[in-house]
Amino acid sequence: MLKVTFRFEHGEPREIFAQENENLLELARKANVAIDAPCSGNGSCGKCRIRLVKGALNSPKPRQISEEDYAAGWRLACLSRIVSDVEIEVPDIASAYKSRMKTADLSTGEEVAIFNAAKQSVVDAGIPFLNDYLSCVLELSAPTLDDTMPDNERVERALMEELDVEFVDIPHCAMVELAATLREADWKIRCMGRRDGDRFTLMAVAPAGDTSPICGVAIDIGTTTVTAVLVNLETGELLSRGSAGNGQIRYGADVINRIIESGKPGGRKRLQDAIVKETLQPLIRTMCSEANVSPERVLAVTVAGNTTMNHLFVGVDANSVRTEPYIPSFFHWNGLMARDVKLPANPEAKVILAPNIGSYVGGDITAGALMSMIWNHDEMSLFIDLGTNGEIVFGNRDFLMSCACSAGPAFEGGDISCGMRATDGAIEACTIDKETMEPTFRVIGDPGQKPVGLCGSGIIDVIAELFRCGIISAKGQFVREGKRVSQDVNGFDCYILATEEESETGRPITINIVDIDNFIRAKGAIFSAICTLLKSLELDVSCIEQMYVAGGIGSGINMRNTVRIGMFPDLPLERFHYIGNSSLSGAYAMLMSDAARDKVAELAQSMTYVELSTTPGYMDEFMAACFLPHTNAELFPSMME
């Protein structure tokens, strides 16, 4: 047996024993060492950089690593095999995946305003924020030799009267607390639970004086990022908010690689553990402790995620999502309880999943569609959620059509040599001086934060600016020279956003022609999906009266630039609305409102799903859109001015 030691900038080293010739990335996964591998280990993305500190690896130099770095010990984990005892340095900064957990103050902030506005629209549209959860106080008499009713019946009868229900269920979690609570609290207790028609389920009991809120958790499980809010179920107040990287990322940046991984022996459990144990459990616990609430008081959970995320979260085989005839195991399934997937919540808490409508249009879109309000508009409206996939819903109060396109991870920094997610160090916005070609950019993080890489909104800006300044052609080729235009370590033409000195990592931050080409394909997929969907209705983009953009790409998204590069149609800017994370706000609505839950189910039922891959003309549309802004420049008249 050979010993592999993983060392980190922070934290204890981790050791694992290996057989000769074992793959280092696989070993890291076994040892639960997070190494980013968006391409799932096929050597193409070059993200799984690690440094060999001691011992030897069988690891050829890949194109993504310079001679100099290779000499310094840098390797790609996915291309490395064990030949001796080794010590491996796993760089924090190289590892874009960090299960970074953040909780944010909710009393301020642009995002909360978006959230509240969305909620208000829903309520104004006649969907009341009323749910089944409640707490009430009972004042009981103690049993005596003449009043021999046992505890459970005593409480049941009082609840029937108090709540005017016919049946009261007391599950085990409440039953075991009943006797002690009644006696400690001198027979005055607070009962918390769920009403369901003429039944009430008693989920928790406490002494009458208890004022801790009854809570729900709404979760958006994104392919890349998971965000969640902890909510007071009685008032709707947001108690805390958290986000974390989806722990599944090290099994692949896109859903396809994760489905493949989940099909390997033990894979379903590995993928489920990655989202549940590594991501959701600590996220919910952190939010609860932030709000000073016990997880037992979490009486309901709602989840909005794409079809694959839903399957992997639940632990259901997802292979049918990616194989013909592309019928997933479930669209709408109502049987999940928090205990089934071991969420930190009351064991009787239901987990409501926003329904999927197809393999690639999932609960994130059905929940998001509710919040987009397009179902309530007379105007023709388009709702688009920019994630690892781009999902589109088009319609108005009379009809809804939806489709999805595989944009790839470019909007979240994947497939881009210096790409990263929108965390500290990411260049999120950029302008370039047409004369000097010098860039000016905004970096996420504390003032003075040096750039580490480029996130989605930053890439949009850089490409739009490179094109506007005539540095690149409509095909994405470099056509100007200057000190910022150079060649990278692989010999690709590139634009230098930050030199070695200017960057946080000591490596230059560049965008090369391969990145630009990848990005053009991503934006082309979006634009052609919109066109194809509309064409199937014999419409064109000019019919779009309102356009709602959602997703984690961030409120920093520059709509003018999205049009400039031909990603979004050339509409008057006032028609664009960034509605934030509509998947999360949709999950929140489903938590607080039974009517919202019903409405989402109704929307899912009524949405027509268009499978683009089998729609005639889609490939032609796509090819035509892989151009800045488009092969047919007439589609972008404002850009011609």
Added chain:
Amino acid sequence: MLKVTFRFEHGEPREIFAQENENLLELARKANVAIDAPCSGNGSCGKCRIRLVKGALNSPKPRQISEEDYAAGWRLACLSRIVSDVEIEVPDIASAYKSRMKTADLSTGEEVAIFNAAKQSVVDAGIPFLNDYLSCVLELSAPTLDDTMPDNERVERALMEELDVEFVDIPHCAMVELAATLREADWKIRCMGRRDGDRFTLMAVAPAGDTSPICGVAIDIGTTTVTAVLVNLETGELLSRGSAGNGQIRYGADVINRIIESGKPGGRKRLQDAIVKETLQPLIRTMCSEANVSPERVLAVTVAGNTTMNHLFVGVDANSVRTEPYIPSFFHWNGLMARDVKLPANPEAKVILAPNIGSYVGGDITAGALMSMIWNHDEMSLFIDLGTNGEIVFGNRDFLMSCACSAGPAFEGGDISCGMRATDGAIEACTIDKETMEPTFRVIGDPGQKPVGLCGSGIIDVIAELFRCGIISAKGQFVREGKRVSQDVNGFDCYILATEEESETGRPITINIVDIDNFIRAKGAIFSAICTLLKSLELDVSCIEQMYVAGGIGSGINMRNTVRIGMFPDLPLERFHYIGNSSLSGAYAMLMSDAARDKVAELAQSMTYVELSTTPGYMDEFMAACFLPHTNAELFPSMME
């Protein structure tokens, strides 16, 4: 810190660290070392014998240990305190508690005959053996591009049609298996689950060819012994049977000591773990593996136990059972699921508890009363379950009265110096030659098994025979001399059943005047309870037309001798019927028959509970019954012949 090492005849030693002056019995409990302590460690029963092998204990010589044995290192664990590092020998044979697990062949045997007869009576009385569990095979078509129904809807719709139900619930345990099973089995699957009115809950799926039975487990949780059967839910066939010592025994032989122990910090969990983790989990797993059935196929569980056992099993505070006004936390509670207490079963399996009707008349009696059939008789009938408590139900088809008396553990070998439970080595039957005073006895176990001690039915015989032979008086005093009559190590008069040479343990097996006195109190409690209950109805024992005796005391019980000692009323012998473990057969009936479950609930509802301790005259009756056969010999006319 001092180190305590426990050594065993078999198995690895166990070590634990201790503070000076810590109690050895408490330490053994912490270290999970099973030492029998029926008196819960107050020094009275003398059962917790251990041997000091190395080091020193602060441990005075108790009366129960001879000078010789004390010199050899024998101590009572409950009276020993730690003063140095010690090594302790825990004798297997001295420890009457062994979580002995047995599974028995069910195709033969007297007990199975009793079981089947009981079932037949119930069925004949119009209680059909029909339940809600079923399995069925579905032949589905695979999804296509034109038939895009996801797996769960496909199965739901087919089940609605097949079973003619309106709703189908697919809980998580079935949902996660669905996708893979459907595809592996080419869309022909076997569905197993529970029907409940117009709903069906799908609890398990398998390929259509699967023929493994769907099962239920019926459990009798006795204070001393736990017995259970694994049953085919569709046919009623008994698949395996098991028994084990109740792991709670080391916290006290009777329910009161266990309730007290459960009230200490962490006690509720300790007591629950002792019955669930130590006893039920291995018992059910053993039965399943014996029958070659996966625990996931256990779709239902029924439990009959006394009120305290029910509370401690569920994990509910039991203190109210023993404190005024003696109203337990529940009589009838229907909310328990197998997963709540982590039984090895399908996570959606319900656990049905036979209802309690009072603090000391529990589910073992309501389930047993069903099987006694006294509710279906015109004749006045009495049903008695002899356990650690004696519980009595009297009546006929028109009324039912019940009461309980604390007989103590004597019938199961507790409170008797050489007493033991009815396992290998127990003297279960005995006659004594009136001339020579030599005993002849039958020992449980393989041929040639030497006696270890005396179990309940053996004690009845020994005392009856000692009395018949004029060796002891009506007051239990020794009144004859001979080589079998001697004094034991504590100087008490005793009868020697087996000499040092004749016994398995190398210690003589004796019954002394204290034992006889204890036993007379136990049988007095039984008889006086019967009389008091009848007297409250202005009846006397002669009215009993049929008498049904149940309990683990064993089919070896000699009814003639029970009358001879004045334990049971002097009725013609043909009126006595031993009906075996009616608590277990009642649990079996509740598993197989919804009607039986309803009937038990109805019986519980209709039974009038008489609290003996507050019934005038009970103490007088009891005092009068503490005599062989009774102070009023006229009550036992057949004994005067």
